[in-house]
Amino acid sequence: MYPVELAKGIYWVGAVDWNIRSFHGPALSTHRGTTYNAYLILDEHPTLVDTVWGPFTEVLMRNVTKVIDPAKLEYVVANHVETDHSGALPAIMAAAPSAKVVCSQRGRDGLRKHYFGDWHYQVVKTGDSISIGRRTLSFVEAPMLHWPDSMFTYLVEDQILMPNDAFGQHIATGFRFDDQVRMDEVMEEAQKYYANILTPFSPLVARKLEEVAKMGIPIKMIAPSHGIIWRQNPGHIVDAYAKWARPGGDRSCVILFDTMWGATRRMAEEIGQGIVDAGADVKILRASATDTNDIIAEVHKAKGLVAGAPTVNRGMLVHVAKVLDELVGLRPAGKVAAAFGSYGWSGEAPPEIEEKLRKIGAEIVAEPLKVKWVPDDTEIQSCREWGRRIGEAVLRE
Ligand code: FEO
Secondary structure (H helix, E strand, O other), rough: OOOEEEEEEEOOOOOOOOOOOOOOOOOEEEOOOOOOOOOOHHHHHHHHEEEHHHHHHHHHHHHHHHOOOOOOOOOOOOOOOOOHHHOOOHHHHHOOOOOOEEEOHHHHHHHHHHOOOOOEEEOOOOOEEEEEEOOOOEEOOOOOOOOOOOOOEEEOOOOOOEEOOOOOOOOOOOOEEEHHHHHHHHHHHEEEEEEHHHHHHHHHHHHHHHHHHOOOOOOEEEEOOOOOOOOOOOHHEEEEEEEEOOOOOOEEEEEHHHHOOOHHHHHHHHHHHHHHHHOEEEEEOOOOOOHHHHHHHHHHHHHEEEOOOOOEEOEHHHHHHHHHHHHHHHHOOOOEEEEEEEEOOOOHHHHHHHHHHHOOOOOOOOOOOEEOOOOHHHHHHHHHHHHHHHHHHHHOO
């Protein structure tokens, strides 16, 4: 089955992790697993681009060994320090101690502080290139996409871009290429990946895409470090990134809520009806019942974000706070937002939610909506009217 040849003499030698369900420790759900992609280039100076997460070291070594004796590696490009790509580096360097580790300056600093290896480093920056024989590797630094050390490697003659995490997706598949798998699943995972990891760096993504476009380098294939390889239509994921990096979202609204005895849920449903009446689509997601990373992906897609919770202990229910705190860190740009919730006697949750929405950077388009205990017919009408206003704001250009 493996390795898989991308082009003559260039092999995928990575690992498929079918059953990982949370990444970055518990921080990111991966319902469809992932892959750790590493690429072996046979040339006068055999080169490995990236490795795999430590527990998959044996898989990498086995795949490399099927093509070449690992001791013959002369270059190991480390596009990114994070351990899902560098975890097997100590084993590779033990097998090929004379190989040069090619990385950015911050990459070298990071690798030294992770592995403490006495390795030969070759630090590169944007515009640098290395001849490995018939082929040339050229490098583009990509700081904060998504770590300070990140960089892209471009195979000049083969026109293959290896951008590490960028354009990746957490999805385990039997096949390795975009023309062999279900593209709807791949794009769903690509956007979830973008929403949960790259959102804070969207202005940098947009600038990097422009920079690469200005370089005028032809790209026949994009081989990221997670998920499938884009060989049929690499422009598809580049265009998607350009769209996802823009502020705002589509003509829809996420209603994020939680409820104790159903009153705030009733408000959410009536607000949702008002949004739909205005002509915008809606998704109503209960924070305690929906995966946080899936909620964040939905928020990324939508222009509107309405959040509601009942008041408990002078604050909001904890699950709503957790999702909002994640969004404060990610700061998805260009959202319109508002807060709501039912209460019994003090009612602090809606203003507290509004404060978090402001921290996200959202434009608040309606005052907090509060209902004491259970909404009556008049209050249900108010929820619908309030929702209609949100819907109109979502549809505003
Ligand atoms: Fe896939 Fe930033 O590691």
